[in-house]
Amino acid sequence: MVQRFSNITGRAWVFGNNINTDQIIQGQYLRLLDYSEMAKHTFEIPRPLFASRVKKNDIVVAGHNFGGGSSREEAPKVLLHSGVGCVVAESFARIFYRNSFNIGLPLLIVQNGSKLVKDGETVTVNLLEGTLTIKEKGDVIHGKPLPNRMLEILKAGGAVPWYKQRAGHKG
Amino acid sequence: MGQTIAEKILASHTEDGKASAGEIIEARVDLLMVHEVLGSRILPILDEMGFKKVWNPNRVLVVNDHWAPASDINSAEIHRRNRNFVKEQGITNFCDVDCGISHQVLPEMGLVVPGATIIGSDSHSTTYGAFNAFSTGLAATDSALILATGVCWFRVPESLRIEISGELGERVMSKDLILKIINQLGPDGANYQSMEFHGPTIDAMSVGERMTMCNMTVEAGAKCAPMPINQDVRFWMEDFAPKKKWKEVTNDSDAEYVDTLQFDLNEDPLEPTVAPPELPTNGKPVAEVEGVPIDQAFIGSCTNGRIGDLIIAAEILKGRKIHKGVRLIVTPASKATYMEALERGIIKILMESGGIVTNSTCGACVGGHLGVLGPGDVCISSTNRNFRGRMGHQDSRIYLASPATVAASALKGVITDPRSV
Numbered sequence: 034m035v036q037r038f039s040n041i042t043g044r045a046w047v048f049g050n051n052i053n054t055d056q057i058i059q060g061q062y063l064r065l066l067d068y069s070e071m072a073k074h075t076f077e078i079p080r081p082l083f084a085s086r087v088k089k090n091d092i093v094v095a096g097h098n099f100g101g102g103s104s105r106e107e108a109p110k111v112l113l114h115s116g117v118g119c120v121v122a123e124s125f126a127r128i129f130y131r132n133s134f135n136i137g138l139p140l141l142i143v144q145n146g147s148k149l150v151k152d153g154e155t156v157t158v159n160l161l162e163g164t165l166t167i168k169e170k171g172d173v174i175h176g177k178p179l180p181n182r183m184l185e186i187l188k189a190g191g192a193v194p195w196y197k198q199r200a201g202h203k204g
Numbered sequence: 205m206g207q208t209i210a211e212k213i214l215a216s217h218t219e220d221g222k223a224s225a226g227e228i229i230e231a232r233v234d235l236l237m238v239h240e241v242l243g244s245r246i247l248p249i250l251d252e253m254g255f256k257k258v259w260n261p262n263r264v265l266v267v268n269d270h271w272a273p274a275s276d277i278n279s280a281e282i283h284r285r286n287r288n289f290v291k292e293q294g295i296t297n298f299c300d301v302d303c304g305i306s307h308q309v310l311p312e313m314g315l316v317v318p319g320a321t322i323i324g325s326d327s328h329s330t331t332y333g334a335f336n337a338f339s340t341g342l343a344a345t346d347s348a349l350i351l352a353t354g355v356c357w358f359r360v361p362e363s364l365r366i367e368i369s370g371e372l373g374e375r376v377m378s379k380d381l382i383l384k385i386i387n388q389l390g391p392d393g394a395n396y397q398s399m400e401f402h403g404p405t406i407d408a409m410s411v412g413e414r415m416t417m418c419n420m421t422v423e424a425g426a427k428c429a430p431m432p433i434n435q436d437v438r439f440w441m442e443d444f445a446p447k448k449k450w451k452e453v454t455n456d457s458d459a460e461y462v463d464t465l466q467f468d469l470n471e472d473p474l475e476p477t478v479a480p481p482e483l484p485t486n487g488k489p490v491a492e493v494e495g496v497p498i499d500q501a502f503i504g505s506c507t508n509g510r511i512g513d514l515i516i517a518a519e520i521l522k523g524r525k526i527h528k529g530v531r532l533i534v535t536p537a538s539k540a541t542y543m544e545a546l547e548r549g550i551i552k553i554l555m556e557s558g559g560i561v562t563n564s565t566c567g568a569c570v571g572g573h574l575g576v577l578g579p580g581d582v583c584i585s586s587t588n589r590n591f592r593g594r595m596g597h598q599d600s601r602i603y604l605a606s607p608a609t610v611a612a613s614a615l616k617g618v619i620t621d622p623r624s625v
């Protein structure tokens with residue numbers, strides 16, 4: 034468990050500012066009922082090769098306001114299904130932020146990540162400390178540690194298991 | 205310390221009656237609206253949760269609006285699942301494919317009251333702020349948890365105060381105003397915040413004009429946009445929810461705001477505003493984009509598909525023909541809107557001018573059906589999003605504008621100032 038939060042290592046996919054949910058997954062694919070099918074269209078517009086090349090635990094590194102637009106939970110879902118280990122950005126749109134933790138996809142807020150990290154570089158995210166490390170250069174960028182509520186939901190494995198735990202406690 | 209409208213509404217829905225900006229609270233939800241996302245995404249989550257019964261079948265609205273009537277087999281399946289769920293759970297508020305767009309039908313059904321908490325599985329749920337409600341969009345997992353419990357956790361938003369005075373001017377609409385305001389804010393200028401509008405301009409607006417404003421606050425990242433009510437909202441409540449009890453929620457005079465923006469439209473007159481691709485916050489005066497050739501003109505959606513929008517389009521198009529080669533598509537926001545337009549003779553005017561009038565649905569707005577854009581198509585649209593690929597092919601382009609500007613542009617075949625026709 035601790036390992037999962039302190040050492041998420043993969044290749045960086047670097048994006049700019051204002052990547053919205055239509056760019057993550059277009060509206061026309063929302064009718065697909067199977068997430069694996071839908072995930073084949075992840076980032077189809079900004080990075081057409083993403084879906085076929087992404088590997089488990091790769092890290093999306095973006096500028097500010099990642100995930101704006103539609104409330105679609107499919108956006109973080111296709112990232113999780115594609116194997117993305119964490120999304121690091123300067124800021125997140127509010128619904129995307131909430132949705133990601135709800136489904137168990139970690140996010141980290143780090144300033145300047147998309148300027149300091151080069152596309153394809155290997156990076157490590159430590160959610161407990163709130164850091165992003167660029168492996169080759171050894172640079173450590175300090176971000177915002179996660180709020181307790183979000184860490185709680187993530188540790189439970191998402192909002193549904195979190196709800197079940199709480200419902201259990203209440204008896 | 206005084207409270208903002210958002211703080212007050214949320215506080216009245218918590219167990220201890222408290223809510224201040226920045227805090228995380230649990231609040232009761234007065235109404236949950238879900239659309240196709242119920243059948244496609246929420247039902248599998250409910251299964252995983254071991255869900256049995258909705259917390260209150262009278263406090264849920266289910267709408268089949270995005271691909272209505274079904275545009276393909278998958279949407280048909282989703283609609284079928286929704287119908288079954290409504291039946292099984294005894295849900296009293298259901299709008300099937302003949303009804304219209306959620307954000308329009310919910311107030312028409314008398315389901316919004318001032319001071320309520322309303323959550324929708326759709327980002328434009330901020331629209332109900334026009335009725336002095338705390339309303340926001342969440343997605344499948346949160347909706348599933350609300351269906352089971354009737355409560356939801358929120359981070360109480362900070363509020364941004366926006367004061368507007370002065371007249372809009374002829375053929376200048378509330379759409380132009382909100383495009384200008386969000387242009388000033390940028391796509392995350394109000395992220396996590398409540399946008400609280402005040403001032404005589406807002407006070408003088410019709411319910412529809414107010415809904416357009418609140419609808420688009422989410423394009424600047426806002427969480428909600430509760431407005432103080434006005435006379436038109438009172439009349440609306442008399443007409444559509446005569447039996448409901450409610451009390452207006454006002455902000456305290458010493459409430460704390462992160463910032464205050466002021467607009468005086470008499471001093472600094474508002475121009476018809478157009479947002480070129482690919483961000484809704486790209487708004488600029490129409491003069492800067494006039495003359496751009498268009499292939500399609502779309503009037504519809506939860507932003508600007510209401511009766512007032514169709515009236516102004518008909519006023520511009522009456523007795524005239526749209527430009528050869530341009531497709532004008534009009535999708536009234538609800539069946540009630542459509543019927544009223546029929547009675548007023550508006551549908552006839554729009555069709556005689558060369559327009560295509562479709563049934564009420566999200567349709568073209570989300571690139572679903574009834575007006576999907578092909579590669580290279582340029583569309584001027586009364587909707588709220590001009591993201592790349594939003595209405596169809598990724599190489600199509602969308603310019604957002606008021607229904608007046610869309611109608612004038614359909615007439616000329618190029619982006620046109622509605623005051624010039």
Ligand code: SF4
Pocket residue numbers: 270305306307326328504505506507565566569570587588
């Ligand atoms: S009309 Fe468009 S913006 Fe409004 S709810 Fe439907 S798809 Fe969303």
